[in-house]
Amino acid sequence: MGEVIEFSAGGYSFLRGVSQYSGGVSALPGFRLERARLRQPLKLKDGFAVAEAYLRAAGRPLTAFAGCELRSPAPFSEEGFVAFNEEYTQTLAAWGLLTTGLNPVARSNVCPKIAPPPEPSIYAFSFTMPSDDPTPSFVISGSAEVPEGHAAYRDHIVRRGDLSADGLRTKAQFVLCEMESRAGGLGFGWNDTTAVQVYTIHNLYPFLADEIVSRGAARAGLTWHYNNPPVVDLEYEMDCRSIAVEHVI
Template sequence: MLIYNPNGHYYFLKGIDPYSCGVVAELGYEIVHVTLTHLIPWHKGFSQIEAYLKLIGHNRNALCAMQLRCPEPFTMDEFVAFNQEYCSVLQEWDLYIDGFNPIARTNVAPVIDPPRESMLYAFSYLQPVNQLDQPTFVVAGAGELIDGILKPEGIVRRNETSMEAMREKVIYVVRVMGDRLTKLGGRWEIVNRINIYTNHSISHLAEDLVLPCVNQLHGLHWYQSRPPVIDIEYEMDLRGINQERYLDLRSL
């Protein structure tokens, strides 16, 4: 279900408590994606985002998506507890719309050089634009967790990493990505960033299951990372935007 956020000038796809399933800019606006050149603690990240948005003439309502990096995968209970703390900040910012969290999110655990605490890696925001030929959107991260319900029994082929099990996991996640993309009014051919997060080799999986579905012009980006919950093995997110920025927010 798409829900309009009049304060942020975007629509969001209803998700679960910690995040929406994706966001798409309304007519007259576009989504800009910002990647940090240096990670900062996630809680401080919110204040730095607000300072940056104020600097460029926007308020906190322009925020529409977050990307976090955590030290290691959480247990399910730990993940729920972290999400409660995270969501409390969104509520303090008064970002919820009719009781729903509108902010899309990806949260993964790097395998190499993981951070010591959960950190802000990237965020997206809305800005006015005169004309665009196509919508701009961000699809939130999703792993092989059926319907996103935060219960261990919802994990596809839990505790299995055989070739067959991994194929089933990837098939499920690609289907989720396509479903969210369609509901946001997007199309695979206008997606220009596809991220894969897993500690498993992706060559055979991507060639057989991902590449046939996507716009191959821009390729795939593999992060050797683990999804944020123990026993989830494969995650993806994607976006279709016109502006990517790289910033150091530490000095704001």
């Protein structure tokens, strides 16, 4: 992840990331981030249509779209993930979000182990609204236990295939550090968060207290989704946010 870039057309700044998402977003002065969760995830096309209608009804440009939380049927192969990302970013381009040559939108994409959607779907999205509230407002993109920026994930996954208690702890440590790095890059920390989410089908209790709670990452509780990360062989993912206004639509 790299420098912080202002995206004035959307009312937020973003942490430079990879082609499919940024490292995170924070509202610019005069704006705040809000979040809308769909009552039921909707397939990509329909979910984007709902988001578009919602933004227009709120009097916001489509460039105000700042974060997207996805649900997919099962972990992708590396090739499948590349193909999906190309499909996903087509809408962002059509909405004028890629005009800087970079992707400003924060994202998580995870796979429910039980009752997954039949195809990639939108679960929630975040957007900017005008506001004079100076309270921190940000969304940090999901990260699993692999550094970004490599041509392929497989050879760089932390403790790949190791589902021992120590292996899972090491994976979690990497992800927690990545969350801290991304949030810190935008000027924030755990004390600023209003929600932290973890995505794994494995037992996190052995390291919950001394790795997660002790860092302050569960200050507002911890939401555990029984989901896999989006690529085969990834086992543990987290994201976090500071959002005062959330909707269910």
